[in-house]
Amino acid sequence: MPYVAVKGGEQAIRNAEALLKAKRRGDADVPELSLEQIKQQMQLAVNRVMAEGSLYDPDLAALAIKQSWGDLVEAAFLLRAYRTTLPRLYYSEPLDTSEMAIQRRISAIFKEAPGGQKLGPTFDYIHRLLDFKLAAEDNTFPAPISEEYDTAEATPRVAHMLEQEGLVMPPSNGAQGNGSQTESGMVGTAHPTGDGQRSGVEPFDITRQSLNTPTNRDARLQNLARGDEGFLLSMAYSTQRGYGKNHPFAGEIRVGEVEVSIFPEELGFEIAIADITVTEVQMVNQFKGNKEIPPQFTQGYGLTFGYNERKAMAMALVDRALQAKDLGESLDGPAQDEEFVLYHSDNIEAQGFVQHLKLPHYIDFQAELNLIRKLRSDYEHNNSQPEASEKSKKERSTAAKEATS
Amino acid sequence: MVKAEQQPSRAIWMSTLAKAPLPLLEQCVATLEDLPDYGFLRSPEIGLTMVRGRAEGTGQPFNLGEMTLTRCVVQLDQLTGFGYVVGRSKRHAELAALCDGLLQHPGWHAQVQTNVIHPLQTAAQDQRHSEVAAVESTRVNFFTMLRGES
Structure with a gap:
């Protein structure tokens, strides 16, 4: 039974929107939030909205957060909708994260990682106690400063140390990936502008x-x-708890600005044309090896817009779990099932399908109601006549078919 | 078109203009007197750039997500100036294109370098230095304890 649309309700809908706007603004005696305040003081929310909205623009993300009344999934939805109104003019050169202007960089596997470890602004190692001083306004928090520093200090990748010893699977250049794309009939199509793309291999684009x-x-x-x-976090957590175990270490986590060319x-x-903030995570995972590949470490990779560490770590764990089939590992957990993970990871799609259930389904439900009433009366009729024959069973199933068709 | 040997410096000034905060850029451009007339060869247009990353940072490229960008082309005298800036500011794109045009003009180059590009680069450097100094203060050296030690 297809969805049957409804009409009417215009006045109520208009008023509901007006009411939402009024409630969202709140008490008029309280100063209105400015986008600059959201952008600066709710920066992690802005970052999450940019990552999940898949659009790097802190001003728009702040506007979306204000418009969505603080609902970050709704805000990401607004960005996704906005991006469809703009032409895609260029494809950037792949980001060179080795040249990142570091704001935070840690490694959980090598204490003496070249380039050093810098905690940066982090909640790590801080007691999770409510800070009531923050409830008062006009707080000032001066940033700590180190007198000695080196703006040219290089920060080579931690994974590079393992690569040199041949103990970690080297990154693939994508040639193999493209080959199997062709086999499965998903050849990357040439993009219309051709700008900014000089290598022959086109990465897959889920937006196209x-x-x-x-x-x-x-x-x-x-x-x-x-x-x-949230979805990726739970999927990642499930691998740690044993549903597709792959024993991860945080090889390197870095946050900072990278140049977009x-x-x-x-x-x-x-x-x-820009410096954008990204979070990059390289997880290092144990791998027992198989007939072709000797025992070594494998990697899971996470990269997100903005300072989004929990997400980037979860992404790296799930990326590694999804390599199971390529590495010939047994598939025992949901996080290793690409169809399950990739088709359910998008909160814009997920919220749309879940929330569409709120829309009027009066006709659909009326049909269901008629069917259940009919089945129920048949059931009661048959139960009161225990000698119910095969014939009435047949009638029942015919009635059910008619009701659903 | 510009000669090939000019490109590295042109790429640098275009990048400086693109990354500049708009208020500062406005301020710098305001110091240029008697700006020549110019018109748009291509009006400011807002669009997207698909930003790409690489698996493991060095491997297979993939599409990370999009970024807003504004571009325009201005014509002044016989020169064309291109502006490509991040975000949605048409004014920013216009000023970037104007400065790019002026910087190709022998009569304007030195002045725009001095009044616009250098102050922008200095401001960016200062910003970078204060960020590095703050991050450096969080450099950490963990010590591994022996088991049972406390």
Whole structure:
């Protein structure tokens, strides 16, 4: 039975929107939030909305948070809707995260990681006690400063140390991935502008191509990068609890600014147009090896817009879990099932389908009601006549078919 | 079009203009007197750039997510100036394109370098220094304790 639309309710809908706006504003005697306040003082919310909205624009994310009354999934939805109104002009060169201007960098596997470990602004190691001083306004918190510092200090990748010893699987260049894309009929289509893309291999784009399984890592990483943090967190947690165990270590976590470069064809050379904040996580996982591959470490990778550490860590764990089939591991947990993970990770899609149940389904339900009443009366009729024949059973099933068709 | 040997410095000033905070850029441009007339060859247009990353940071490229960008092209005398800026400010794109055009002009180059590019670069550097100094103060050295030690 298809969904039957309703009409009417215009006045109530208009008033509901007006009421929402009034409630959202709250007491008029309390100063209104400015976008700049949200952008600066709710920065982690802004970052989450940019990551899940899959659009890097702190001003728009702040506006979306204000408009959504603080509902971050709704805010991400607003960004996704907005992005569809704009043309895609360029594809950036892949970010060079090795050249990140570090705001935080830690490794849980090497104490003496070259480039050092810097905690940066973090909740780690802080007691989770409510700070009642914050309830008062006009607080000032001066940033600590180190007199000696080096702006040119290099921060080589921690995983590079393992690579040099041959103890970690080297990153693939994507050639293999593209081959299997062709096999499964999901060839990356050339994008319309051609700008900024000089390598031959086009990464899969879930915003332009429909995601079919089996997937490759490029499609998975794009999906996970904009996936719901809560969903990925739970999936990641499930692997730690034994549903697809892969024994992870946080090889390296870095947060900082990286340069975004584009190559406009009309210009004829590459230019850096922005520094954006990203969080990058490289998980290192034990791998027993198989017939072809000797025992070594494997990696899970997480990369998100903004300072989004929990999400990036979860993404890296899930990315690793989803490599199970490529590594010939047994698939025992939901986090290793790409269809399950990738088709349910997007909170925009998920909230839409769950919440559409709120819309009037009067006709659909009327049909269900008629069916159940009919079945119930048949049931009661048959139970009162224990000698009910095969014939009436047949009638019952015919009636059910008629009601559903 | 610009000659090839000019491109590295042009890429640098275009990048400086793109990354500049708009209020500061406005302030710097305001110090330039008697700006020549210019018109749009391509009006400011807001669009998206798909930002790409690489698996493991060095491997297979993938699409990370999009970013807003505004671009425009201005014409002044025989020169064309291009502006590409992050975000949705048409004014920012216009000023970036204007400065790019002026910087290609022999009569304007030095002045725009001095009044616009250098102050923007200095401001960006100062900002970077204070950030690095703050982050450096959180450099950590953990000591591994022997089991049973407290």
